[in-house]
Amino acid sequence: MELHDLQLIARRERERRRRIRIHCCTSSGCLASQGLEIQKRLEAAVAEAGLEGEVEVVGVGCIGSCGQGPMVEIAPEGTLYEYVRPEDADAIVAAINGGECSVQRGDPLRPFFTRQFPIVRKNAGKIDPERIEEYIAAGGYRSLYRAINEMTPAEVIDEITRSGLRGRGGAGYPTGLKWSTVAKSRGERKYVVCNGDEGDPGAFMDRSVLESDPHLVLEGMCIAAYAIGADQGYIYVRGEYPFAIQRLQKAINQAKKFGLLGSQIFDSTFDFRVDIRVGAGAFVCGEETALLASIEGRRGQPRPRPPYPAESGLWGKPTLINNVETFANIASIIEHGPDWYASIGTETSRGTKVFALTGKIHNTGLIEVPMGITLREIVHQLGGGGHSGSEVKAVQTGGPSGGCIPASLFDTPVDYESLAQVGSIMGSGGMVVMDNSTNMVELAKFYMEFCKDESCGKCVPCRVGTVQIHRLLEKITAGQGSQADIDQLQELCQLLRNTSLCGLGQSAPNPVMSTLKYFTEEYEHLIER
Amino acid sequence: MAAKTLLINGTMVSAREGETILEAARDAGVKIPTLCHLDGLSDVGACRLCLVEVGGRLRPACTTTVSEGMDVHTHTDALKAYRRQIIELLFAERGHVCAVCVASGHCELQDMAVTLGMDHVRYAYLAPTCSVDISHERFGLDHNRCILCSRCVRACDEVEGVHTWDIAGRGTSARVITDMNQPWGESETCTACGKCLLACPTGALFKRGATVAEMEHAPARIAMIVESRRVRG
Structure with a gap:
């Protein structure tokens, strides 16, 4: 494989394409509501209408507005259909050449789409994640080529460092610093591990990235391996994501076949293999040392x-662990340069963040926004405010490890430091919205039950x-x-935060402590009764 | 091997490079409470009793190695309060009834409660129904008294080299198990060496036939075995 081979594949792919593409979302959310059946019926409808020469039906990754799914998009013109049913297929195809169609249309120009800044999700909803050719046609694997052929490992690390990228798993550790530490650690073997054990209730960012664009993650891992000197990688995906695992395996097989994984990548001396390890359903395995123990069996x-x-790390060897979303940023940084990446976001939190917007919100779905955007903009502009017009009371970021942020603090910018200041965390990207019907003490109890079980x-x-x-x-x-119970609650929360062994226990009190702080009256109301 | 100088509770002490804070403190005559630590076994930092304050942050003394100029505080008011809370949580977790326990008077959990001044438990007793395994012809296991310190697991794995014991389940449902969670008496790997009994800090593992206050463990013998093996090379 050489650069011109990549270009050839991309050209052939573009030539193969039909003028009009019907994008069917085949990510978990839409699949759960007959996404595959819709795709099949659309294919049949295209064939029946004799339009195969100019129209093709493509199963794509997550389009984003999961709450309005199943989604279908007509590309390149951009018509969006929401809540599509299999029986709508004929009408949608008939409408391609100007006919009218009663299927509910989505507005691609609403803030939910226009306020986004897709980097990690740049190909999501646009390419077929099961075909490497589509990824290559979208510019894929060029960054890997560039890194291997035009850059030294130190230069790659320098670019990542200068981009200001921080770990997207939640803690926000500077990625470049982590890479350079692993690069400098001595060991006869090194490993790259991708943490795809996303387990926060209400979070599905990583699942969506893996289902929508698995090659983007593989390319990021490959570049990381080149930079730190690893020849083996593992992607740890939770067992609850069978579809992501299936697509990822397909992607690995294709990349191997194309010589983009394996030995002598791009005819260099660089070898890199990737294997999938499937989690068995323990939330704590998202903690890096537990994850490594699990990979070791x-x-x-x-x-x-x-x-x-x-x-x-793994078997005592230096190991780089990054989250799915972190790896998904790498190719774009190499492609557009660290200065471009650093120009997005805020002084301390560069780039974008993917959030799974759920709960009592009008627009449920996945969004990718520049850091520094306020919670108010996310909730009220992208999210469209409370569900059925209800008043939003708070958002919970970071799942069971995060805190509840009340509506009065919605002008807080979304960056690592600001969220920590108000008693929450960035977390991996779960954002659960609560309205006035939510009892905050019940909410704290729900998260604590989760932590106790996990x-x-x-x-x-x-x-x-x-x-x-x-x-x-x-x-x-x-x-x-x-009141004595509340005092004891606070005392125990301090104990957990300060003395627990890992992040799970240390952050488990956050939902309780933040609701105690911002919604004291709800606790008081309950003890007064 | 280089020596390191550090401050423990304001006093300058020296320690060997690679030594843990726990070892350095012990050499300096400072006793840091522990339960999951046992001389001769690897350290896991699980019980959190040995947490000490290092430069404003809490670190387990058993797994943190000394460094030059470290400023360690082992008995701040906050640490003492945390330790007491941890012991209370342990007593509330399962059925620790000293009056009917084989290890009463020879129990590290009991001793620790006395040392830390725990005269009552403020938390709700969880009172789970735990089973007792007396399928082994010589030994017994009472889960009601287990504190999941994993000393038996490590003694079996690291000293006897068998790894009969492990832990199954999670959270408060976690239990020590033998082999693939069959009764101890049916374990195919157990050599009946009794090292787990030596290592157990409470009355969880006991010799069959022992009655109240008759079960004496001998945890120091684990270190003795390890040391004599090392000396003989």
């Missing part, structure tokens, strides 16, 4: 750090503390609590 539970994986049981504060906090919240929501 051991019980997935965290261990104290240091040593950090960068120094001693605690691995290794350290005492998290194992027993989460159970005790959950019991106190049950007592309070049952109207049997007292």
Whole structure:
């Protein structure tokens, strides 16, 4: 494989394409509401209308507005159809050449789409994720070529560092710094690991990226491997994402066939293989040391750090772990340069972030927005405000590890530091919206129940503390609590935050502490009864 | 091997490079409470009792190695309060009834409660129904008294080299198990060496036939075995 081979594949792919493409969303959300059946019926309708010469039906990744799914888009003109049913196929095809069609249309010019800034999701909803040719035609694997042929590993790391990219798994550790630490660590072998164990309730960003554009993640991993000197990678995907796993495996097979993974990539001396490891349903395996233990075939539970994986990771070897979204940013940074990337977002949080907008919000779905956008803009402009016009009360970012941010703080810009300041975290990108019908104490109880069930049981504060906090919240929501219970709740929250072994326990009190802080009256109301 | 100088509770002490804070403190005569740590076994940092304050942050003394100029505080008011809370949580977790326990008087959990001044438990007793396994002809396992310190797991794996024990389940449902979670007596790997009994800090693992306060563990023998193997090379 050489650069001109890539260009040839891209040209052939463009020549093969029909003038009009009917994009059918075949991401999990739309698949769950007959997405595949819709695709089949559309194909049949095109054939029946004799339009095969100029129209093709393409299963694409997530278009974004999952709440209005199943989605169908007519490209390149841009007509969007929402809530499509299989029986709408004929009408949609008939409307291609100017006919009228009663299927509900979406407005591609509404803020939900226009306020977005797609980098990670640049190909999502536009290409068939199961065909590497489409990825290559969209410019794919050029960045890998550039990195291997025109840059030294140190130059790659320098570009990532200068881009200001920070870890998208939630903690926001500077990616370039992590890469350079692993590059400098000594070891006869190094590994690259992609964390796709997305487990926050209400979060589906990584699933969507893997389902919509798996090659983008593979290319990012490959560039990382070149930069740090690894020859083996693992993608750890949770078992609850069978479709993402299937597409990823297909993508790996295709990349191998095209010589973009395996030995002597782009005829260089660089080798890189990637294998998938499927999680067995433990939330804690998203914690990096637990994830590594799980890949090694051991019980997935965290261990104290240091040593950090960068120094001693998989089988004691230096290991780079980044999240799916982090890897999905890499190719674009190499393609457009670090200055371009650094120009997006804020001083300390560069680039964009993908959020899964869910809960009591009008537009449920996936959005990718520049850092620094305010919560108000996300909720009211992109999200269209509360569901059925209800008043939005708060948003929860970062899932069970994050905090509740009340509507009065919606002018907070979305960046790592600002969110931490108001008692929440950026997290991996779950954004659950609550309106006035949500009881915040019940919400805190829900998240604590989740943490209690997902605690691995290794350290005492998290194992027993989460159970005790959950019991106190049950007592309070049952109207049997007292001020003493709230005091004990706070004391236990401090214990967990300060003494737990890993991030799960340390951040488990966040939903309780933030609701106690911003919605004190809801707790007081319950203990007064 | 280079020596390091650090401050423990305001006093300058020296330590060997690579040593943990726990070891350095012990050499300096400072006793840091532990439960999951056992000399001779690897450290896992699970019980969180040995947390100490290093430069404003809490670190487990058993897994944190010393560094030059480190400023360690082992017994701040906050740490003492956390330790007490942790012991209370442990007592509330399962059925720790000293009055009927084989290990009463020889129990590290009991001793720790006394040391840390825990005179009552403020948290709700979870009182789970835990099983007792007396399928092994010589030994017994009472899950009601297990604190999941994993010392048995590590003694079996690292000293006996068998790995009969492991932990299954998660959260408070986690349990020590033998082999693939069959009764201990049906374990195909257990050599009945009894090292897990030596290592157990509570009455969870006991010799059959022992009655109240009769079960004495001998955790120091684990370190002795490891050390004598090392000396003999």
